[in-house]
Amino acid sequence: MRDKNIFAIRRGLPRMSWTPQNLYNLWRRSCTPFKEEAVFTQSSKTLFQQRWIAKRLTRAYHGDFINEKIFKRWYLPSTLPDVRPRKRDDDDVNLWKWVGQDSKVSKEVRNREEDEKLALAPVASLMYEEVERRIDVFIFRCCFAHSVYEARRLVIHGRVLLNGKKHQNANTRLAPGDMVSVDPKAIRFLQAPPPTPSKEENSEEESQPEGEATKDTKVESKSAPPPSLLHPGLTPFNLPPFAAPFIFIPAYIEVSFETCSAILVRRPTARYNYSEIPSPYDADGEIMRLSWEWYSRVRPRIRGSGEKRGRICPDVRTETRKIPGVERPKKLPAPSVIEGRSLRAQILRNSVGL
Template sequence: MRDANIYATRRALPRMSWHPRNLYNLWRRSLGKKVRETDFTNTTKTLFQQRWAAKQLVRAYHGDFINEKIFKRWYLPATLPDVRPRKRIAGDDSIDLTSWAGRTRTAKREKERLAEEEAKGLAPVGSLMFAEVERRIDVFIFRCCFAHSVYEARRLVIHGDVLLNGKKHQNANTRLAPGDMVSVNPKAIRFLQPLPETKSEESEATEASSETSTEKTGNEVTSEAKAESEASSKETAESQASASEEDLEDSENETEKAPSKPRRTEQLSILAELAKDPNLTPFNLPKYASPFLFVPAYIEVSFPTCSAVYVRHPTARPGYSEIPTPFDADGEVVRLAWEWYSRVRPRMRSKSQLARMPERRESKGPSLVL
């Protein structure tokens, strides 16, 4: 189940979120000191400890809100693909025998196929362990960039802000089928809501000075204070006018020196015009989220309508995996996690167990392949 402090920097377990602390944990796991913990090439840990650490990291990101028992029974494939490289059999001379028998073309094709396999390498099929988790509707909404985290996506589903094929759907455990369309209420998407107005430092300083002046003088203001304020206002106006003239002269000199550079005032005016336009939809991206903002290939998103289609199931090919993960799809962490779960394969499912299975939608027709 999900931990209480999911963004703890001590453990630095990556999650499906764009929270600043989670992004910091991702940096520590990819470039910081925590990289050494996942480098199992030179370690004193036993094989059991290595598999347990890899399984903990992988499960923290892929469905930490799913109970381990439920994950092994319903979200883990019944047949896990083998991620281990094929062992060469000593004395295998089948190619030489085919060429000696006169089948030179067949031997040549077999040599070319083996050379191509060695050049490409194995497909990262170990990451396909989490294909069933990617089918969940809450994970799907997070992948579509409609929510800041998978936990917020779950709340959107439970609170009734999500439509599945045009009907209200409130079960966050549902697994989608190819062709299903999910729509989200635009009013519930935080990206499309205007940011709260923040007070600037100057306004805060003026408010603080006004409060202190009112405390000292009270409700009555003397004529001397009025005269002093008028004199100070005149002085400030004169100083501002002189400063504006100097700024204009400096700007003219700068434009004469560097006419190719765009003016900052023009850019600010353009931004001000865009901000005044009521027809534009605001899009407020969370801080430091741009490097992590992406949409997987098996999802077709329509941001103007706040809807998306689950096109097909994720796949993997040599050198590429469609399962989004912060770890190497064919690295040590995923392979050790596969070795852990290969020992605890799900058992045969009876009819009573199938009745308690989370909702899993099946495609009526052939799945769409792009």
């Protein structure tokens, strides 16, 4: 089974989840010798192995439930934004040098260096922009679900509204301005926890016969009120353990926790030393760059409709047009050829206009 034991400690792959096992795997990938597997500065692995390991790590977090073929076909962008600095004209600098204003020359050179530095944004992480627009990933980023798998279950079970209408397709990608609402009754940490009797009470009840009760148990029952009476009229809020590192809202999402709804304000972007796509790996580090190199080499080549079976379309083609009052032919007739001239010569003659 592909999704069995996704939090395996032996593999140590971080996922989109709040579970303590996932937090432990994230800690191992960042602070223990286990992180040396993804450090390629001094590695004996080949370039192919480095790219494959980087792809494996990033895809385990960004859409591991998406089939690889579907991801390359529908979610992988064709290119990334070009943030390389463009060469400027040196006319102003040469003029100031000729005039003798060295202070303006040094100031202009400094400003250009700062502009070039600020233009270098970590764009490698933008390869997963389309994954972040999925409705199940969007719900997880809004902190309405413990994991992206639970968010997917909420969508499929009809607990999510998209722009006020019930939506059950978890593969939908949102557009800027779309509003997603989640049923508060389906959010687990907004429900009161079930009463769980302690082990000492269970052992005491088993040791004592029915109908007998000591004074100590009566005093404890009077002093401890039921959980429903502790905060009457308030919505219960019970976060799972070790959930603090995962509770944050990206900048491109506007969330209203009072109504359990959120709006996708815009697409995620990147600027100098900052990327809006959350990831356990450096937005412009080795892992992200090698992942992009892997997909840039294995991406599917999509051909146009006119390039099927080579450059030249075959003569035998099926007719798909529907003309009223005309019987639909099964096949188009073969092109006519003038005597003494080949088909290629006629095409060249018509294109030149002779």
